[in-house]
Amino acid sequence: MKNMLLLDIVTFELENSAKVFKRWEHVESKVSSKGLKVVNQWFDAGGGRIITVYDVESIKDYVTYNFSFTDLCHIEVFPVIGAEEFKKFASKCMGNLTAENSP
Numbered sequence: 001m002k003n004m005l006l007l008d009i010v011t012f013e014l015e016n017s018a019k020v021f022k023r024w025e026h027v028e029s030k031v032s033s034k035g036l037k038v039v040n041q042w043f044d045a046g047g048g049r050i051i052t053v054y055d056v057e058s059i060k061d062y063v064t065y066n067f068s069f070t071d072l073c074h075i076e077v078f079p080v081i082g083a084e085e086f087k088k089f090a091s092k093c094m095g096n097l098t099a100e101n102s103p
Helices: 014-030 059-069 083-100
Strands: 004-011 036-043 049-056 074-080
Touching (some): 014 059
């Protein structure tokens, strides 16, 4: 099975920043994230948001890691695909559509 990329946007109230970062340290030291790898991560310069791209083996790996933050943060997550991979996929789909619509 191929891994999937997930992008999440974590939003939290600035007054909870210390709690969020303390929890983060705890989770990273205690929660096994064997099937989850952080590809890249960005912090909103104004505070209150963290944007992360994960490479996960299964959605369960992602949920196991992020469940600990649901009381402090609002988390939006969705699957993403790299631009080059998407271009290849779209090209293949367009080729299939063209072939299907040819007389």
